[in-house]
Amino acid sequence: MAIDANDASGGNGKTAIGIIRRRKATSRAVIISDKIADWVITVGGLMVILAVFGIMVFLVQVAFPLFLNGDVQESRDYVVSPPKELIWVDADEYLTIGIRIGDDGTVSSFHLDTGTKLQTLNLDFGGQRAISVGATSKRDNLAFGFEDGTVRFAVIAPKVEILTGDSMPASAQRLNDRDMTDGSAVYSQIPGNQLRRITFETKLEDPQKISDEGAAIIAIDYRIGGTAERPTRSFVTVDANGIGRVSRTETQFNLLTQEATTRVGSSTLPELPQGLRVSKLLMTSQADQVYIASEEGDIYRYDTRDFAKPRLAETFNAFPGDERLTLLAFLNGEQGLIAGGSDGAVRVFYRLQPPDARTEDGYKLTLIREMESHSSPVIGFSASQRNKTLVTMDLDGNVWFRHNTSDQTLLKLKRDGASDEGTQLMLAPRNDAVLLVDGSGQVNFWTFYVPHPETTAETIFGKIWYEGYLQPTYTWQSSSGTDVFEPKFSLTPLIFGTLKATVYSLLFAIPIALLGAIYTSEFLHNRIRATVKPVMEMMESLPTVVLGFVAALLLAPIVETWIAAVLLAFGALPLSLIAAAYIWQSLPSQLKLRLEGVPKFCLMFVVIGIGCYLAYSGGPMFERIFFYGDLKAWTNGDIGTGLPFLFLALFPLSFLAVAYVFRRLVGDRYRLMLREFSASQAPLVDGLRWLIMLLVSMVVSYILAAALTAAGYDPRGGVVDTYVQRNALVVGFVMGFAIIPNIYTLAEDALNSVPSSLRAASLAAGATPWQTAMWVVLPTAMSGVFAAVMIGMGRAVGETMIVLMAAGNTPVLDWNIFNGLRTLSANIAVELPEAVQGGTLYRMLFLAALSLFVMTFIINTIAEIIRQRFRKRAFQL
Numbered sequence: 039m040a041i042d043a044n045d046a047s048g049g050n051g052k053t054a055i056g057i058i059r060r061r062k063a064t065s066r067a068v069i070i071s072d073k074i075a076d077w078v079i080t081v082g083g084l085m086v087i088l089a090v091f092g093i094m095v096f097l098v099q100v101a102f103p104l105f106l107n108g109d110v111q112e113s114r115d116y117v118v119s120p121p122k123e124l125i126w127v128d129a130d131e132y133l134t135i136g137i138r139i140g141d142d143g144t145v146s147s148f149h150l151d152t153g154t155k156l157q158t159l160n161l162d163f164g165g166q167r168a169i170s171v172g173a174t175s176k177r178d179n180l181a182f183g184f185e186d187g188t189v190r191f192a193v194i195a196p197k198v199e200i201l202t203g204d205s206m207p208a209s210a211q212r213l214n215d216r217d218m219t220d221g222s223a224v225y226s227q228i229p230g231n232q233l234r235r236i237t238f239e240t241k242l243e244d245p246q247k248i249s250d251e252g253a254a255i256i257a258i259d260y261r262i263g264g265t266a267e268r269p270t271r272s273f274v275t276v277d278a279n280g281i282g283r284v285s286r287t288e289t290q291f292n293l294l295t296q297e298a299t300t301r302v303g304s305s306t307l308p309e310l311p312q313g314l315r316v317s318k319l320l321m322t323s324q325a326d327q328v329y330i331a332s333e334e335g336d337i338y339r340y341d342t343r344d345f346a347k348p349r350l351a352e353t354f355n356a357f358p359g360d361e362r363l364t365l366l367a368f369l370n371g372e373q374g375l376i377a378g379g380s381d382g383a384v385r386v387f388y389r390l391q392p393p394d395a396r397t398e399d400g401y402k403l404t405l406i407r408e409m410e411s412h413s414s415p416v417i418g419f420s421a422s423q424r425n426k427t428l429v430t431m432d433l434d435g436n437v438w439f440r441h442n443t444s445d446q447t448l449l450k451l452k453r454d455g456a457s458d459e460g461t462q463l464m465l466a467p468r469n470d471a472v473l474l475v476d477g478s479g480q481v482n483f484w485t486f487y488v489p490h491p492e493t494t495a496e497t498i499f500g501k502i503w504y505e506g507y508l509q510p511t512y513t514w515q516s517s518s519g520t521d522v523f524e525p526k527f528s529l530t531p532l533i534f535g536t537l538k539a540t541v542y543s544l545l546f547a548i549p550i551a552l553l554g555a556i557y558t559s560e561f562l563h564n565r566i567r568a569t570v571k572p573v574m575e576m577m578e579s580l581p582t583v584v585l586g587f588v589a590a591l592l593l594a595p596i597v598e599t600w601i602a603a604v605l606l607a608f609g610a611l612p613l614s615l616i617a618a619a620y621i622w623q624s625l626p627s628q629l630k631l632r633l634e635g636v637p638k639f640c641l642m643f644v645v646i647g648i649g650c651y652l653a654y655s656g657g658p659m660f661e662r663i664f665f666y667g668d669l670k671a672w673t674n675g676d677i678g679t680g681l682p683f684l685f686l687a688l689f690p691l692s693f694l695a696v697a698y699v700f701r702r703l704v705g706d707r708y709r710l711m712l713r714e715f716s717a718s719q720a721p722l723v724d725g726l727r728w729l730i731m732l733l734v735s736m737v738v739s740y741i742l743a744a745a746l747t748a749a750g751y752d753p754r755g756g757v758v759d760t761y762v763q764r765n766a767l768v769v770g771f772v773m774g775f776a777i778i779p780n781i782y783t784l785a786e787d788a789l790n791s792v793p794s795s796l797r798a799a800s801l802a803a804g805a806t807p808w809q810t811a812m813w814v815v816l817p818t819a820m821s822g823v824f825a826a827v828m829i830g831m832g833r834a835v836g837e838t839m840i841v842l843m844a845a846g847n848t849p850v851l852d853w854n855i856f857n858g859l860r861t862l863s864a865n866i867a868v869e870l871p872e873a874v875q876g877g878t879l880y881r882m883l884f885l886a887a888l889s890l891f892v893m894t895f896i897i898n899t900i901a902e903i904i905r906q907r908f909r910k911r912a913f914q915l
Contacts, residue, residue, distance in 0.1 A: 093891070094888070094891060097884055097885075097887055097888040097891060098888060100880075100881055100884040101881055101882075101884045101885035101888050103489065103490060103881060104490045104493040104498075104878070104881050104882065104885060105493065105494070105495070106489075106490070107446070107448045107449070107488065108448055108449065108486055108487050108488030108489065108491075109449075109486065109487060110449060110451070110484055110485070110486045111485045111486055111487055112484070112485045113451075113482075113483070113484050113485075114150070114151065114153070114481070114482070114483040114484075115453075115454065115480075115481070115482055115483075116152075116153035116481050117153070117478070117479045117480055117481065118138075118146075118148050118153055118155060118475075118479045118481055119146075119155065119479055120477060120478050120479035122140045122141055122142045122144065122167075123140055123141040123142075123167075123460065123477060124138060124139070124140060124141075124460060124461075124462055124475060124476070124477050125139055125140065125141050125168060125171050125462070126138070126139040126171055126173070126177075126180065126194075126462060127139070127462040127463075127464050127473060127475050128177050128178065128194065128195070128196070128464065129150060129196070129464060129466055129467075129471070129473050130196035130198065130236055130467075131196075131466065131467040131468050132198070132226070132234065132236065133150055133151075133466060133470070133471050133485065134149070134150060134151075134196075134217060134224050134226060134234075134236045135147045135148065135149060135150060135156060135196060135224055135236055135237070135238065136148050136149075136150050136473055136475070136481070136483075137194065137196065137238050138462075138475060139171075139180075139194060141167040141168045141169070142160075142163065142167055143160055143161030143162065143163040143168070143242075144158065144159075144160055144161075145158070145159045145160070145161060145194055145238070145240055146158040146159075147237070147238055148481075149213050149217065149219065149224060150471075150473070150483055151213065151214050151217070151483075152213050152214060153481060154213055154219065156219060156221070156222055156223070156224065156237075157221075157222035157223070157237060157238065159240055161192060161240060161242045162242065163182070163184070163190070164245070166184045166185060166186065167184075167185070168182035168183065168184060169183060169184065169185060169254060169255065169256065170182070170183035170255050170256055170257050170258045171183070171258065172258040172259040172260040172273065172319070173260060174260060174261055174262050174323075175323075175368075175370065175372075175421070175423060176423060177423075177464065178193060178194065178195030178196075179191070179192075179193055179195075179260065179262055180192050180193075180194060180260065181258050181259075181260035181273050182258075183248075183254070183255025183256070183257070183258040183275060184245070184254070184255060185254045186252055186254070187247060187248055187249030187250075187251065187252045187253050187254065187255060187277060188245035188246060188247055188248065188249075188255070189245065189246050189248050189255060189258065189273065189275065190242060190243060190244070190245045190246070191242075191243045191246075191260070191271070192240065192241060192242045192243065193239070193240065193241040194238065194239075194240050194241075195238060195239060196236055196237075196238050197236065197237050197238055197239045198234060198235070198236050199234070199235040199236075200228075200232055200233070200234055200235075201225075201232065201233040201234075201235055202231070202232060202233070203227075203231035203232055203233060205225075205233055205235075206218065206225055206233060207220040207225075209221075210225060222237060223235050223236060223237040224236045224237070248275050248277070248283060248285070248304075249275075249277040249279075249281070249283075251277075251279060253277035253278040253279045253281070254277060254278040255275050255276075255277055256276055256277060256278055256316060257275065257276040257316050257318070257319035257330075258273060258274070258275045258276075258319065259273065259274050259319050259320050259321040260272075260273040260321070261273070261321055261322065261323045261325060262323075263323045263324060263325070264288065268288060268289065268290050268291075269288075269289050270286060270287065270288045270289075270325070271286070271287045271288075271289075272284070272285065272286045272287075272321060272323075272325035273285055273321065274307075274319060274321045274328050275319075276310075276316050276319055276330065280309075280310045280312070280314060280316075281306060281307075281309075281310075282306070282307035282310060282328070282330060282340075283304055283305065283306055283307065284304070284305050284307060284321070284325065284328055284340075284342050284345070284348060285302065285303065285304040285305075286302070286303050286304075286325055286345060287301065287302045287303075288301050288303075289301075303345060303346075305342075305345055305346055305347070305348055306348075307328065307330075307340055307348050307350075308340070308348065308349065308350045310330065310338065314332050314336075315332055315333045315334075316330055316331070316332060317331055317332060317333045317363060317364070317366070318330075318331040318363070318365070318366035318367070319331070320366060320367070320368060320375075322368075322372045323372060325342060325345070326341070326342055326343045327339065327340070327341065327342065327389070328340040328342055328348070329366065329375070331356075331363055331366040331377075332363065333362050333363055334355075334362065334363070335355050335356045335357035335358070335361065335362065335363040335377075335379075336353060336354070336355050336363075337353070337354045337355070337356055337363075337366070337377075337403065338350060338352075338353055339351050339352040339353070339354065339389075339401075339403065341398060341399040343399075349398055349399075350398065351397050351398040351399040351401065352397045352398070352399075352401070352402065352403060354387075354403045356377040356379075356385060356387070357377070357379050357383070357385075361379040361380045361381045361383065362379065362380040362415075363377060363378070363379060363380075364378050364379060364380050364415050364416050364417055365377065365378030365379075365416050365417065365418075365419050365430075366378075367419045367421060368421060369386075369421050369426055369428060369442055369505075370421050370422050370423060370424065370425060370426060370522055371426075371505060371522035371523075371524070372522075373388060373389065373505035373506055374386055374387070374388055374406075374426070374442060374505050375387040375388075375389075375403070376419060376421075376428060376430075376442075378415075378416030378417075378419065378430065379415070379416065380415040381411070381415070382411040382412035382413055382414055382415060382416060382432060383408060383411050383412075383416075384408070384409040384410070384411060384412070384416060384430055384440075385405060385407075385408050385409070386405075386406045386407050386408075386409065386442055387403045387404060387405055387406060388403070388404050388406050388503075388505055388506070389401050389402070389403055389404075390402055390403075390404045390506075390507075390508055391508075392404070392508055406503050407442075407445055407503070409440060409442075409445060409447070410438070410440075410447045412430065412432035412434075412436060412438070413432065413434060413436070414432040414433040414434045414436075415432060415433045416430055416431070416432050417431060417432065417433055417457060417458070417459050417461070418430065418431030418432075418437075418457065418461060418462075418463040418474075419431070419463065420463050420464045420465040420472075421465065422465055422469050423465075423467050424467075424468070424469055425441075425469065425491070425492065425524065426441060426442040426443050426492070426505075426524055427439065427440065427441050427442075427448075427465070427469050427488075427491050428440050428441075428442060428465070429463060429464075429465045429472055431457055431461070431463050431474070432457070433456060433457055433458070434456055434457070435452060435453040435454070435455055435456050435457045436450065436451070436452055437450075437451040437452070437453065437463070437472060437474060437482075437484075438450050438451070439451070439465075439472065439486070439488065441491040441492055443492055443497065443502060443504065443524065444491065444492050444493065444494045444496070444497045444502075445496075446491065446494060448488050448491055449486055449488065451472065451482075451484050453474060453480075453482045455480065457474075457476065458476065458477070460476065460477045461474065461475070461476040461477070462474070462475050462476075469488070469491075470485060470486060470487065470488075471483065471484060471485045471486065472484045472486075489876070489878070490878045490881065492524075492525065492527065492878065493527060493878060493881075493882070497527060497528065498527060498528060498529050498882075498885070499528070499529060499530055500512075500528075500530075502526070502528065504524060504526060505524060511528075512528045512530040512531050512534075512851050513526040513528050513531070513849075514526060514527065514528050514529070514531050514532055514849040514860070514865070515849075516869055516879050516882075517872075517879075525878065525879065527878070527879075527882045529862070529882075529885065529886055529889055530851065531849035531850060531851050531860065532849060532860055532861060532862045532865050532886060533862065533889060533893070534851050534859075535841075535845075535849060535850075535859035535860045535861045535862075536835055536861040536862050536863070536890070536893070538766055538853065538859050539766065539769050539770075539773060539834065539837070539841050539845065539859055539861055540831060540834040540835050542766045542767070542769060542770035542774075542855065543769065543770045543773035543774045543776075543777060543834045543837075544774070544777075544827075544830065544831060544834060545770060545774075546770045546771060546774030547773075547774035547775075547777045547778045547781060547830060547834075548781065548827060548830070550774070550778055551777075551778045551779075551780075551781035551782040551785060551826075551830070552781065552782075552785055552823065552827075554574070554778075554782050554786075555781075555782050555785035555786040555789055555823075555826075556789065556811055556815075556816065558570055558571060558782075558786050559786050559789035559790050559811075559815075560789065560807060560810070560811040560815060561807065561811075562639075563635050566635065566636065566639060571783070571786065574778075574779050574782050574783065575779055575783055576779075577775070577778065577779040578776075578779035578780065578783075580776070581839075582776055582837065582838070582839040582840050583839040583843070585772050585773075585775065585776055585839075585840055586772065586839045586840040586841075586842060586843030586844050587843060588772070589768050589769070589771070589772040589840060589843065589844035590764060590843040590844045593768055593771065593772065593844075594763050594764050594765075594768045594844060595763065597767065597768055597771075598761070598763045600654070600657060601669055601670075601761070602657040602658065602660050602661035602665065602669055603653045603654050603656075603657030603660075604653075604657075604767075605660070605669075606652075606653040606656055606657055606660045607649065607650060607653035610649045610650075610652045610653040610656070611646060611649040611650070611653070613649070614645050614646070614648055614649030614652065615642070615645055615646070615649070616728070617725075618641070618642075618645040620721050620722070620724065620725040620728075621721075622638075623720075623721035624718050624719075624721040624722055624725075625718075626718065627717065663682070664682035664683070664685075664686060665678065665682065665683075666678040666682075669761070670761045672754075673754060673758055673759060673760055673761050673856055674754075674759075674760050674761075675752075675754050675755070679747055679752065680746075680747055680751065680752035680753045680754055681743050681744060681747040682743075683753055683754075683758060684742070684743035684746055684747065684751075684753060685736075685739050685740050685743040686739075687753065688738075688739040688742050688743055689735060689736065689739040691739075692735040692736075692738040692739040692742065693731065693732065693735040695735075695738065696731050696734050696735045696738060697731060700731060708727070712724065756852070756853060756854070757853045757854060757855055758854060758855065758856065759852065759854035759856060759857060760854070760856065760857065761856040762846055762848075762856060762857050762858050763846075764844055764845055764846035764858050765845075765846065765854075765855065765856045765857055765858055766845070766854070766855045766856070766857065766858070766859055767855050767856060768844050768845075769840065769841055769844050769845050769859070770855075772840050772844055773834055773837055773840045773841070776833070776837065776840060777830040777833045777834050777837075778830075780826070780829055780830045780833055781826045781827055781829070781830040782826075783826075784822065784823075784825065784826030784829060785819075785822065785823045785826040785827075787822065788819040788821070788822020788823050788825070788826065789815055789816070789819045789822075789823070791819065791822065792814075792815045792818045792819050796814050796815070796818060797810055797814065797815060800813075800814040820908040821905045821906070821908035821909035822905075824901065824904060824905050824908055825901065825905050828897065828898065828901035828905075831897060831901075832894055832897060832898060835890070835893060835894055835897065836863055836890065836894065837861075837863065838861075838863040838864055838866075838867050839867075841859070841860075841861045841863070841864045842864040842867055842868065845858050845859045845860065845861070845864065846858025846859070846860075847860045847864060847865075847868060848860055849865075862886045862887070862889060862890045862893075863890060865883070865886060866883050866886055866887055869883055870883050
């Protein structure tokens, strides 16, 4: 019969065998608290994951429209009464009215959405018909050429007025949901109880005699430039006799008398070849370049900077084969030329200044790209007034909306019938519509939405050939001070700048942080360690904006002034500490024991101070010996050769090679020999060995540097180049200072977590404390140490304020340590406040944030994989 223990003990917890401990049940409150904590941790972790995933989804959502081509919103097709012969069309920026101009001077307008006929005016051409027309890029200032050799200038432009809401005429009839008309003007309802009244205005000037012989003006182009106080009007003509003339009128206003003085100048271009059939004529806004094109594809480029003596600068054939030139026009900004051929080809040329130009003015037309070809001759073209988009039209009625720089065909439109050379085409001022009108009165009108024509994967991450550049480049330049500026949105310089700042800061931070962690964990007394570690952790609390401010205003000027001493300190400080270590080892044992602890720790700072003083005092001599007395002039390549710098750069590698050879050849015998010396003599002998190795390394380094210099290699232009005050060296100092606490704290914790039994076993086997730290403790803690480095790297990648203030914010693509940089995070901080929501720059900045997110994710993923591998190896020890 079983007897209960409590009964046997009589209720006092004791039995004949001994004391029995009662089993206590876990408190219900503890169980509930544990479950709540488990639930909170689980839900919190899931919420963190969802938050990170939500950030990624948001970034993708904002950036994704950059890669969409757009779509056609509306298409209109109707017929209006035809003019005598159509020579020009225009439209207002609000897509309300269209304007047609006939060769007899008839100017008529119509409602773009419905085709309703509106106002009609007649310009007095004196009974003549215009046989050529030229216009400015805004399409509102025109020049007409006539059979009698005269030219007349006109302003024919939409006129926009903002009226109060009660200004609507009583007789106005509704055209559509937005617009009403009184028969001549269109009234549109706009927010704020206001009306927008749109009509057009005309102004025709008196004729000017251009051809002395009265020959017909068969081609003309027209530009307006100058300033408000001194406007200039330039035009170029070619008459039926093949004579080209360039003319300029300059008007100067007297601010006191309010009188205007106009001066007219004209020059004859060098004679064109006999029988040349001129098809196109172009002039730049500055009137410094003139292009005359023949049907055979020959382009004659004239340099008219010296207005009195224009000269033929270059003759170029855009279509060397049997194709005819059917189109020649400027892109926005007049730096790029579009040439269309009879085979449907569309070619883009830039006027560049290469070293081998071999032309009269040093410039040369260069074929940049061939865009997607039409299936029939290209006969129509219109350039954007805002960016590098364009519209081309072929003989079959295909109308393609393109972007030059991104080399995209964004939209392919098609009219029902074919086109002819009299069909007029225009791209709306806001790049949101295309108007096409032919001689029969047939109108095609498309509206579309293409918000980001300049962005593709190639333009964002690849090399692009921009106007004015001699070759394709990676460029970030989002804004400028001119209207014709083309934004450049390559993220490659920003990604490179992020990596560059990270690399240089880690080169500075990793050795100091890891060696400091090893020393603190393995060699420092616990009492001192309890003070040092919190101080290091407090460094992390310093605001990075303060560090950036100090770097930009204090450190950068100091480094610039004492750059030679700073570079010398990289060698003087380690050598001073090594020399002090050998001196310490040679001291008597009693003295070393007496100085152990705080005195020894303080002596290290004394040695560091001595090393800094040696670098400071030896800086000028160092600069004279290795950099010919002027380091900045040397980096520019103005003086000297690359041999001294190569010697310095190869010296550490040479020393490692010499040390390796020594260890392999005589290392064991040397260690046995060293045991024969006393404790005070051995450090001196070993120090002599180090000195000899240093001298041998210098010889090896010099031989290698001399060989590379003789082979023609110069490091300048690579990792060393022109010195800029706010550079990667300063960023490395300050950002390294910011990430040292992260790496140090985590690495020191990882080293302390190594079991003491491993240290004891190593020391018992005869290893020194240094050998134990390097070959036992460090490999065991490698997973934690590696994680510390990767966390520091993640901090460096995402750092903003330091690089914003100390790096110069220049998006360059080189490893020059003396040059600046621009990172993804700093770029976002600088440009996001000025970006228009939904605009290309706005979305590009979010794409930059997404790129930073992906970079960090990849780095952390790789770090975790490697950390797990190190951890498995550590468990096997």
